[in-house]
Structures are given as structure tokens and as C-alpha cells.
Amino acid sequence: MESNSSGVHLISRSLPLFEKIGAIRQYIQQTSPHFFIPNYKIDSYAACCGLKHSAVKIIGVCHSDNKDEYFTLSRYASVIDAFVCPAEKSFSTLNTKLNHRSKDIYHIPHCIETTDSNVKFEGGQLKLVYHGRITDVAKRVSLLLTLAMRLKVNQVPFKLTLIGDGDTKGYLAFLKKNDLLDYVEFKDAMSGPALFEELTHHHVELLVSEYEGFCLSLAESMGLGLPGVALECGGVINEYLIDGVTGYLIEGSDINRMAEQLSLIQSNPELWKTLSNQAAESIKEKYSKEKFINGYHNAFVAIPKGDFTKGWPLCRPSYINHIRFSFRDLVEYAGKKLGMWS
Numbered sequence: 001m002e003s004n005s006s007g008v009h010l011i012s013r014s015l016p017l018f019e020k021i022g023a024i025r026q027y028i029q030q031t032s033p034h035f036f037i038p039n040y041k042i043d044s045y046a047a048c049c050g051l052k053h054s055a056v057k058i059i060g061v062c063h064s065d066n067k068d069e070y071f072t073l074s075r076y077a078s079v080i081d082a083f084v085c086p087a088e089k090s091f092s093t094l095n096t097k098l099n100h101r102s103k104d105i106y107h108i109p110h111c112i113e114t115t116d117s118n119v120k121f122e123g124g125q126l127k128l129v130y131h132g133r134i135t136d137v138a139k140r141v142s143l144l145l146t147l148a149m150r151l152k153v154n155q156v157p158f159k160l161t162l163i164g165d166g167d168t169k170g171y172l173a174f175l176k177k178n179d180l181l182d183y184v185e186f187k188d189a190m191s192g193p194a195l196f197e198e199l200t201h202h203h204v205e206l207l208v209s210e211y212e213g214f215c216l217s218l219a220e221s222m223g224l225g226l227p228g229v230a231l232e233c234g235g236v237i238n239e240y241l242i243d244g245v246t247g248y249l250i251e252g253s254d255i256n257r258m259a260e261q262l263s264l265i266q267s268n269p270e271l272w273k274t275l276s277n278q279a280a281e282s283i284k285e286k287y288s289k290e291k292f293i294n295g296y297h298n299a300f301v302a303i304p305k306g307d308f309t310k311g312w313p314l315c316r317p318s319y320i321n322h323i324r325f326s327f328r329d330l331v332e333y334a335g336k337k338l339g340m341w342s
Contacts, residue, residue, distance in 0.1 A: 064213035111292030114223035134166025223283035227275035
């Protein structure tokens, strides 16, 4: 954003909720973009509910394979012109939930930036990496520390690096208690060339999330030649992490099995080399920049031109949350019972 500050409009995160929604809506109305892609936050979608008679086309992206994401896209479907799913599984699920909108749902895989990498493993210490949010919410980082403990018990030579933002205090206490401080380290979040450079100093990317939307971080590492060893994550990574071909895919939450596969890789550099080459080639073939650009171009072209009256019901609350019951929730519930909206 620093390199293109003239094209960036920042809206303060500290604004009260409905002021923030209003600010987003006002900016869209003033600039009249051809397309608006809300982020995963509900306030961005709520801002779209007030864009009646606007020519802007709203693109809803299915960022994650979980019920909250599908709920959001379903609730705001009447103001969304097209839906994009990066993963095959989320594409299939959203088609099932919104089958009356199937012609507006597109499967457009992410573009994975890859570079020629000199990643090598010739035996010895296996360097493992995870990069993403440092939290147990969805990412289940504690399982990675349990995995580290298992590898230590099994006497597998390894070092695990976790890269990302989050509160590490509790995790560091666990490492100290279990004498793992020499085996596991945390690093601050990185991006761009710095991240790619860091990843090339490792051999295997790990993932233990409860669910993902596509998991760009895993695909990025595999594109550099790091085989993936991961739990299933609901099935969304199966399209590029092929068990025994580009890495290993573990059913359920079987950390012991995960440790066994890592031990196998550590003891067999030729196996690692085969997995590495196949991982890099698979990502480059499936997730090229050309396919990504063509996918979005085709989706944008297919959306009808001209003004479109957004179909948000007049009395329906644009924003609700299920944490604290309010009058808005009562109106939402009553409208559903009366058949005013679904």
C-alpha cells in the first residue's frame, strides 16, 4: 500500500460500527467503482445494503470453508452480483446452499506467486515451518507444539519455526515447561520477498487448521518446493496437497501419524526431493497468474451491465450479530417468520 498510497483509502478501525459502515458506503457512492469486493468482515457487506440503484457490482468471495462464511454470503446474497470460490470444495458447497444462483458462482483458484528456489534437503535436521496467524482459533497452533513434543520423543532431528502475528505468551510457557525452547521458535509476520527468502531456509510446511478457505500460505510454500504435511482441514486443500505425491495429508487430528510421516521424510532425502519437485510443479501448473486473471475477467464480463436495484428488503437490518440479542435481532427473526426474507 505504501507504493500506491494514492490508490488507497483508509477507514479507521476505531470508528463506531455504524459510522464505519456509513463511511464505507459513502466512499463507494462518491467514487462509483465498477466493482466492489467486500472483505470477510460483515460491516463491508452491510455497507452494500444501502447502495440501491447503484451501478457498482458486488463480488462476494468465499474466504473460508465454515458455516459463518456461508451464512454471511447467503444472508447478503440479494445484494451480491457474483460469488467467487477459490477452492473446489467451497464452490461445491456454495452451489448447494445457493442453487438458485448457481450461474453467478465461479470457481477461480488463487494466483500463487512462485520463484525459482534453491531449497535443498540432504539429510540431518529437518526444518519445519508454519506461517499464518498464531492462535488456537481455527489455526490450532497448540497441535503444532504437541507435534514438536512427539518428534522430540521419537528422536527425529528437527527445528520448527512459526511465523505470524499473535499472542505467544502461553505457547512459550508450554515450550519451557516441556523443554522445547531449543526445538521451536516464533518469528513476526512477514510478507513478499522477505517471507519467500525465509521459507527457502526450510524443508516442509505444516498445517493443522480446523478449517480453511484455500490456505494460500500452504500453497505458497509448496510452490517454492516445500512439501506439505497437513491435517485435512475439511477437505479444501485436497486439490493441491495430494497424499504421497506433493506431501502427506493426514485424516482427522492424528498428530502421531503426522510425526511418522515427518520421520519418514527426514530419513529419506530422495523421497523429500521427489515430493518437493512434484509440489512445485503442481502449484505452478494449477495456480498461474494467467488463469487467475482470465477467471476474474470472465466473471466480470459475465455480470450484466447497467444499473441494478439491489434487492435488500426495506425493513431488514443490514447488520446483526449473534453475540448479544437486540431489537435488530428481533426484527430479523420476525421477518423470517412472516416470510419477508429467508
